[in-house]
Amino acid sequence: MIALFKRELLIALRGGGGALTGVIFFLCVITIVPFGIGPDLKLLSQIGPAVLWIGALLATLLGLDRLFQQDKEDGSLDILVCQEHALTWLIFVKCIAHWIVSTLPLVIATPLFGLMLNVSPMGILASMVTLFVGTPAITFIGAVGASVTVTLPRGGVLIAILVLPLVIPVLIFGVLSIDGAINEPQPFTAPFLILCAFTLFTSVLGPLAASVMLRHSAD
Amino acid sequence: MIENTKNNIGIWARLGAWLTHMANPTRFMRFADRTIPYLAGLSLSLFAIGLYLGFTAPQDYQQGATVQIMFVHVPSAWLAMMCFSVMAVSGIGTLVWRHPLADVSLRAAAPIGLAFTFLALVTGSLWGKPMWGAWWVWDARLTSVFILFLIYIGIIALSRAIEEPTTAARSLSVITLVGWIIIPIIKFSVKWWNTLHQPASVSKLGAPSMDAVFLYPLLTMALAFTVLFFCLHFMNMRNEILRRRLRVLKIKSGQLGKGSAV
Numbered sequence: 001m002i003a004l005f006k007r008e009l010l011i012a013l014r015g016g017g018g019a020l021t022g023v024i025f026f027l028c029v030i031t032i033v034p035f036g037i038g039p040d041l042k043l044l045s046q047i048g049p050a051v052l053w054i055g056a057l058l059a060t061l062l063g064l065d066r067l068f069q070q071d072k073e074d075g076s077l078d079i080l081v082c083q084e085h086a087l088t089w090l091i092f093v094k095c096i097a098h099w100i101v102s103t104l105p106l107v108i109a110t111p112l113f114g115l116m117l118n119v120s121p122m123g124i125l126a127s128m129v130t131l132f133v134g135t136p137a138i139t140f141i142g143a144v145g146a147s148v149t150v151t152l153p154r155g156g157v158l159i160a161i162l163v164l165p166l167v168i169p170v171l172i173f174g175v176l177s178i179d180g181a182i183n184e185p186q187p188f189t190a191p192f193l194i195l196c197a198f199t200l201f202t203s204v205l206g207p208l209a210a211s212v213m214l215r216h217s218a219d
Numbered sequence: 220m221i222e223n224t225k226n227n228i229g230i231w232a233r234l235g236a237w238l239t240h241m242a243n244p245t246r247f248m249r250f251a252d253r254t255i256p257y258l259a260g261l262s263l264s265l266f267a268i269g270l271y272l273g274f275t276a277p278q279d280y281q282q283g284a285t286v287q288i289m290f291v292h293v294p295s296a297w298l299a300m301m302c303f304s305v306m307a308v309s310g311i312g313t314l315v316w317r318h319p320l321a322d323v324s325l326r327a328a329a330p331i332g333l334a335f336t337f338l339a340l341v342t343g344s345l346w347g348k349p350m351w352g353a354w355w356v357w358d359a360r361l362t363s364v365f366i367l368f369l370i371y372i373g374i375i376a377l378s379r380a381i382e383e384p385t386t387a388a389r390s391l392s393v394i395t396l397v398g399w400i401i402i403p404i405i406k407f408s409v410k411w412w413n414t415l416h417q418p419a420s421v422s423k424l425g426a427p428s429m430d431a432v433f434l435y436p437l438l439t440m441a442l443a444f445t446v447l448f449f450c451l452h453f454m455n456m457r458n459e460i461l462r463r464r465l466r467v468l469k470i471k472s473g474q475l476g477k478g479s480a481v
Contacts, residue, residue: 148390148393148394149377152381161373162394164373165370166400209396212314212393217389217390
């Protein structure tokens with residue numbers, strides 16, 4: 001299990017590019033927003049947290065097709081499916097590794113991008129925390145989409161179509177809890193706890209569904 | 220009590236036996252050929268009664284004539300959810316029992332469900348304009364139904380993208396079962412969130428909070444829509460089976476490589 005984790009990290013880091021592409025895409029989204037709505041700092045600081053979440057969501061969706069694609073191509077996916085370990089666990093580990101490599105950089109880059117959007121320090125902190133807690137859910141749900149489209153030659157866009165409706169709750173509760181952190185009367189804890197619950201829930205359901213899918217597509 | 224359980228088991232066993240019996244596509248085709256005319260006739264007559272009752276229903280004291288939109292809007296929304304549930308059950312049928320027709324059923328139901336969801340959204344929008352003053356509101360119920368619409372589109376896109384039917388069947392089943400989570404969210408969205416959309420008024424325990432002049436046409440229309448769904452579903456399943464046979468014949472005769480669209 002740990003070996004698999006190390007292997008995933010090493011491949012992603014040595015291969016290079018993967019993590020950086022996500023961050024650059026995130027930066028692009030953040031950059032085009034002021035062009036689209038005008039450089040009004042007050043308005044930007046208001047919608048800033050939401051823009052951060054949308055950018056992170058899109059950047060995460062962008063990288064999802066890499067979750068199983070490479071392993072399918074070089075055949076190591078078949079070996080994983082034939083392992084004695086429960087496939088669900090292996091996929092869980094793969095998801096975590098994928099999240100660390102491709103989504104954690106987004107969370108780390110959030111303060112910088114938040115400053116560009118004139119988000120208050122409290123808002124930046126809240127954005128980081130909610131993204132840290134919420135984005136794993138996107139990866140876990142994305143694992144289902146990635147496992148379904150792994151046999152397709154160009155599954156990237158299809159993953160986004162399939163996964164997007166399912167991750168909308170993550171976005172809703174993520175932005176809600178940031179809103180609660182910035183604006184006093186709204187509660188922070190309730191939406192934040194729902195976000196945590198959602199991540200935990202998908203961490204079970206996502207790998208399970210993906211393992212069913214991969215096992216079926218292997219035989 | 221024991222009698223009751225025995226009876227239940229009997230029903231389930233008989234249903235199981237019937238489903239196994241129907242696993243043969245040719246047998247299903249014969250069954251579909253026989254039942255489709257009846258279903259179509261029944262649906263048509265129910266629609267006639269329902270529409271008559273609906274149009275002769277008195278005007279609501281608040282909503283005026285627009286209340287009649289309800290007789291199309293509510294059944295299509297119910298059917299949109301029921302259709303997805305039928306697809307989810309078919310998904311279980313594919314993954315657990317590998318029933319050969321479960322996959323055909325899932326695939327055949329998706330476009331029908333999309334159509335019902337579209338109908339519910341459009342009629343809801345038409346009803347919302349005079350009542351709420353807006354075509355569209357980002358309200359929990361509306362948004363969750365819209366997400367259902369997107370899920371339907373995703374499933375249909377996936378079913379078109381994978382050419383090999385057996386691979387597609389598993390992918391579709393997994394995605395449908397995961398996507399089913401939206402159904403309880405839609406159902407309870409009016410209860411969980413404070414919404415503009417009115418809460419459930421028909422399926423309340425005890426007496427429904429709706430007058431009989433509106434309730435009967437609504438229920439008749441709901442029944443008509445349900446029968447219509449099964450009629451269309453059987454017809455579409457029949458088409459899908461024929462399409463697959465054609466595909467096999469084409470592969471056998473070696474025509475598939477010549478850029479034929481299947």
